[in-house]
Amino acid sequence: MSGEKKREFHVVNHSVPRRDGRAKVTGKAPYVSDLKLAGMAYAKVLRSPYAHARIVSIDASRAASRPGVVAVLTQNDLQGINPYYGHAVKDHPLIAIEKVRYAGEPVAAVIAESERAAFEALEFIDVRYEELKPVLTPKEALEKEAPLLHERKFEAGALRGFEGEVTAGKGTNICQQHHIQWGDVEEAFKKAAAVVEGEYYFPMTYAYAMEAYVAIADVNDNGITIYSSAQHPFMVRHDLKSVFNLPVSRVRLIVPFVGGGYGSKSYTKIEPLVAACSWKAKRPVKLQLTVEEAMLTTRSDDAYTWMRTAVDSKGKIIARQAKIYMNTGAYAENSPLVVEKSTNRCVGPYAIPNVLIENCSLYTNTVPASSYRGFGCAQVTLPGESQIDELAAKIGKDPYEFRMQNVAKPGEEFFPKMRPFDGTLKEDLEIAAKAIGWKEPLAKGHGRSVACSGSDAGAYPLTSTAVRVHADGSVTIMTGSTELGQGSHTVLPQIAAEELGVPFDEVNVVSSDTAITPYDRSTGASRTTTLMGSAVLEASREAIQQMVVMAADVLKVKIEEIEVIRGGVRCGEAQLNWSEVISKFYALPDGEVIGRSYIRKSGKFSQLPVFWEAACTGVEVSVDEETGKIKMEKLATVGDVGLAINPALAEGQDIGAATMGMGIGLFEELVYEGPQLVNGSILDYRLPRFSDMPKEVELHLVQNQDGVGPYGAKGGGEASLNSMAANIANAVDRAVGVRIRSAPLTPEKVWRALKDRKQ
Amino acid sequence: MTDSKQTLQLNFQLNGKALEVECEAQETLAEVLRDRLNLTGTKISCEVQVCGACTVLVDGLPVSSCTFLAYEARDKNVLTIEGLARPDGTLHPIQQAFIDEFAFQCGFCTPGMILAAKSLLDENPKPTEDDIVHYMDGNICRCTGYVPIVRAIQKAASGMAKKEK
Ligand code: FES
Numbered sequence: 001m002s003g004e005k006k007r008e009f010h011v012v013n014h015s016v017p018r019r020d021g022r023a024k025v026t027g028k029a030p031y032v033s034d035l036k037l038a039g040m041a042y043a044k045v046l047r048s049p050y051a052h053a054r055i056v057s058i059d060a061s062r063a064a065s066r067p068g069v070v071a072v073l074t075q076n077d078l079q080g081i082n083p084y085y086g087h088a089v090k091d092h093p094l095i096a097i098e099k100v101r102y103a104g105e106p107v108a109a110v111i112a113e114s115e116r117a118a119f120e121a122l123e124f125i126d127v128r129y130e131e132l133k134p135v136l137t138p139k140e141a142l143e144k145e146a147p148l149l150h151e152r153k154f155e156a157g158a159l160r161g162f163e164g165e166v167t168a169g170k171g172t173n174i175c176q177q178h179h180i181q182w183g184d185v186e187e188a189f190k191k192a193a194a195v196v197e198g199e200y201y202f203p204m205t206y207a208y209a210m211e212a213y214v215a216i217a218d219v220n221d222n223g224i225t226i227y228s229s230a231q232h233p234f235m236v237r238h239d240l241k242s243v244f245n246l247p248v249s250r251v252r253l254i255v256p257f258v259g260g261g262y263g264s265k266s267y268t269k270i271e272p273l274v275a276a277c278s279w280k281a282k283r284p285v286k287l288q289l290t291v292e293e294a295m296l297t298t299r300s301d302d303a304y305t306w307m308r309t310a311v312d313s314k315g316k317i318i319a320r321q322a323k324i325y326m327n328t329g330a331y332a333e334n335s336p337l338v339v340e341k342s343t344n345r346c347v348g349p350y351a352i353p354n355v356l357i358e359n360c361s362l363y364t365n366t367v368p369a370s371s372y373r374g375f376g377c378a379q380v381t382l383p384g385e386s387q388i389d390e391l392a393a394k395i396g397k398d399p400y401e402f403r404m405q406n407v408a409k410p411g412e413e414f415f416p417k418m419r420p421f422d423g424t425l426k427e428d429l430e431i432a433a434k435a436i437g438w439k440e441p442l443a444k445g446h447g448r449s450v451a452c453s454g455s456d457a458g459a460y461p462l463t464s465t466a467v468r469v470h471a472d473g474s475v476t477i478m479t480g481s482t483e484l485g486q487g488s489h490t491v492l493p494q495i496a497a498e499e500l501g502v503p504f505d506e507v508n509v510v511s512s513d514t515a516i517t518p519y520d521r522s523t524g525a526s527r528t529t530t531l532m533g534s535a536v537l538e539a540s541r542e543a544i545q546q547m548v549v550m551a552a553d554v555l556k557v558k559i560e561e562i563e564v565i566r567g568g569v570r571c572g573e574a575q576l577n578w579s580e581v582i583s584k585f586y587a588l589p590d591g592e593v594i595g596r597s598y599i600r601k602s603g604k605f606s607q608l609p610v611f612w613e614a615a616c617t618g619v620e621v622s623v624d625e626e627t628g629k630i631k632m633e634k635l636a637t638v639g640d641v642g643l644a645i646n647p648a649l650a651e652g653q654d655i656g657a658a659t660m661g662m663g664i665g666l667f668e669e670l671v672y673e674g675p676q677l678v679n680g681s682i683l684d685y686r687l688p689r690f691s692d693m694p695k696e697v698e699l700h701l702v703q704n705q706d707g708v709g710p711y712g713a714k715g716g717g718e719a720s721l722n723s724m725a726a727n728i729a730n731a732v733d734r735a736v737g738v739r740i741r742s743a744p745l746t747p748e749k750v751w752r753a754l755k756d757r758k759q
Numbered sequence: 760m761t762d763s764k765q766t767l768q769l770n771f772q773l774n775g776k777a778l779e780v781e782c783e784a785q786e787t788l789a790e791v792l793r794d795r796l797n798l799t800g801t802k803i804s805c806e807v808q809v810c811g812a813c814t815v816l817v818d819g820l821p822v823s824s825c826t827f828l829a830y831e832a833r834d835k836n837v838l839t840i841e842g843l844a845r846p847d848g849t850l851h852p853i854q855q856a857f858i859d860e861f862a863f864q865c866g867f868c869t870p871g872m873i874l875a876a877k878s879l880l881d882e883n884p885k886p887t888e889d890d891i892v893h894y895m896d897g898n899i900c901r902c903t904g905y906v907p908i909v910r911a912i913q914k915a916a917s918g919m920a921k922k923e924k
């Protein structure tokens with residue numbers, strides 16, 4: 001990368017305005033919720049009132065004869081398709097079959113001429129259930145006589161995203177198990193100078209993408225076309241291909257703008273159900289979930305962690321051991337990968353010679369859990385970064401200095417077999433500490449904390465793209481990456497414009513249509529800038545190579561005589577821009593050149609993770625001892641991004657992620673009372689608002705060009721979430737001397753802890 | 760469930776133009792705008808009046824169109840995001856400031872956010888940061904952490920004030 005470093009950038013590393021800006025501020029940007037197809041009908045879903053029950057019978061005849069009703073879909077209508085899907089394990093029926101596994105599971109869908117008619121017909125479906133004992137927590141799920149959620153056996157999916165085995169489907173409630181181990185933990189704890197040990201809980205949370213899940217399916221003799229709010233259209237295509245037993249070429253997923261994802265729109269959600277509705281109704285069908293229904297569709301895994309960490313007499317961390325139980329809800333979805341990632345991320349970005357982490361996720365009769373921004377990292381960074389502070393306190397060290405002493409160093413192989421660390425956490429920590437005034441005097445009742453995280457990015461390198469250079473010199477990028485708001489429609493053209501030397505405004509993006517855009521595995525795990533960005537860079541360079549050959553042909557010279565200059569070529573006196581090269585080549589001012597690239601797990605991407613996603617956050621809080629209420633006074637984020645293709649967008653990701661993390665630290669939690677979700681509405685699920693933000697916010701980027709992505713870029717956008725809950729817990733401890741080991745730190749929890757401390 | 764499929768003729772000013780539309784009595788303003796008039800810039804999220812995504816201005820005041828009956832808008836002036844830019848395409852200063860300050864990501868909250876900000880600045884052209892936070896607190900954004908939105912509103916306010924002079 002050193003050659004790249006010297007370079008002066010024309011377009012990248014500049015905060016150019018968002019490409020989708022005008023469409024989004026004028027209300028013209030299309031989301032699936034806004035689309036209508038000719039002849040389209042509407043579906044509404046009947047959901048199970050029970051958490052665990054056998055379906056004795058379903059009679060939909062009364063509903064089917066209601067005015068405006070086109071058809072009703074139930075378990076009785078699935079002959080001819082394979083109704084179970086799942087990229088990790090095929091455990092998820094597109095509509096409940098024989099039993100229901102959580103309160104809120106779809107049991108029937110009414111398809112009607114209008115949403116209202118569909119909704120009104122729901123109450124005319126007669127379902128008889130026989131209740132079963134529900135399993136609600138990992139502990140209950142592990143009990144010997146615990147009822148089984150899944151009696152069927154199922155196989156691991158080829159696209160599960162990791163190489164290990166899947167535990168699910170082996171006759172227990174265990175969904176996935178994973179462990180990592182090196183050194184000798186027992187020995188290390190025996191000779192440790194100090195040890196901290198504790199139990200921690202990270203709550204179930206709801207991502208609240210403001211656009212709830214929505215899809216329109218058109219299933220006909222030609223195949224399937226689906227418009228969906230999915231983050232990963234190619235992964236969804238794979239699930240639908242096997243549900244309907246079709247060749248990939250006949251399944252088309254189209255994703256326009258997505259109204260927020262944050263991981264919650266990863267993988268397949270409602271698409272198989274909508275497709276089955278269209279298949280049954282023989283018409284295009286739209287299913288728009290409400291936010292309440294979205295809350296019954298996906299959540300984050302909650303996690304119970306026991307952890308201990310040890311230091312030697314010099315203050316070096318020598319051992320960490322943890323046992324994690326994650327609650328994955330009724331279906332596996334992406335939780336097997338979340339388990340693997342949270343196991344790895346439990347180590348933290350520290351070089352620890354003795355490690356043993358055991359992780360187990362359990363099926364329970366609750367809403368299915370899956371990917372969520374940070375991907376299992378926040379769940380284990382709450383214990384991990386809490387214990388760093390607890391240990392520092394125990395040995396009388398400043399927690400900031402303690403971190404500075406122990407964080408992984410650039411190039412250090414701190415995690416066996418993984419890519420050496422490619423970030424600069426000391427530099428990051430220093431910036432975060434300075435931003436929140438670490439060394440400055442503190443007012444009474446105030447506390448500060450800085451914390452960090454380093455995630456082995458889940459970004460799997462399998463990406464392709466086409467960069468089309470047109471005869472007028474303008475460019476179209478064909479990309480499978482989805483614009484979720486993160487800015488891919490801006491960052492990718494910046495890279496093509498940089499490489500091809502054409503104006504940014506003349507580079508357009510066509511995205512996320514599996515029939516048209518080349519394959520991209522997913523839009524998640526902060527992968528797009530690094531992997532799709534590299535693909536666009538290489539495809540642009542490949543287009544240039546082709547145009548060099550064309551120019552030699554046109555100028556009747558040898559290829560070696562052609563020199564590439566910005567935006568075109570030179571040969572002696574002659575200069576041609578791309579438009580001239582292409583027009584002269586075809587002898588008409590029309591036609592195009594297509595640059596391609598295929599990224600796979602090889603070359604600089606052969607070692608995983610393709611990058612470490614590292615970031616620090618710093619906070620100052622104040623605590624009202626009367627009420628237990630925490631107020632955010634300061635927030636700083638430091639994104640260790642290698643190079644920001646668009647600094648304003650990168651900072652925007654950091655503050656957005658930190659705000660989500662703050663929400664979890666302060667008040668976000670899905671609450672179950674028995675088998676029922678009791679705060680399953682935005683009225684009751686508390687989200688961060690304008691007034692929750694601290695007055696002082698500083699956003700920093702560290703750009704050492706140390707990533708494998710374009711110009712040394714790495715992914716960002718998740719990491720600032722991960723350390724926030726721990727940061728808040730640490731800052732509260734330093735403010736008022738109570739250690740709280742579960743998130744969120746609600747006023748009641750803090751108040752109780754303060755009361756207990758006084759007694 | 761009522762079966763009252765009574766339709767009514769509704770007259771109101773929409774984005775500066777007189778309009779007549781047929782709708783059912785129980786339809787919300789958001790349904791009429793999105794489903795009958797195909798003005799999909801108005802977004803629907805929570806549907807319980809807590810997120811502000813569906814904010815439109817009725818006689819200059821912000822309402823949650825997800826719960827506001829269309830009937831209540833009769834003979835009034837309704838402004839939606841589609842009516843904010845000038846007919847020649849020039850963006851309203853608040854729209855421009857949202858672009859300049861990166862005050863959105865997914866953009867789903869943006870139409871409601873911009874209209875709420877417009878009503879704030881119409882009422883209070885020189886808001887303090889606290890005024891902005893207080894006024895905008897009913898609008899949720901899950902992407903941006905709000906900081907750039909506050910900045911955009913401040914920028915729009917100072918830009919608009921300069922123009923006045
Ligand atoms: S959709 Fe109307 S306030 Fe949320």
Ligand code: FES
Nearest residue numbers: 864866900901902
């Ligand atoms: S920009 Fe996505 S919710 Fe505000």
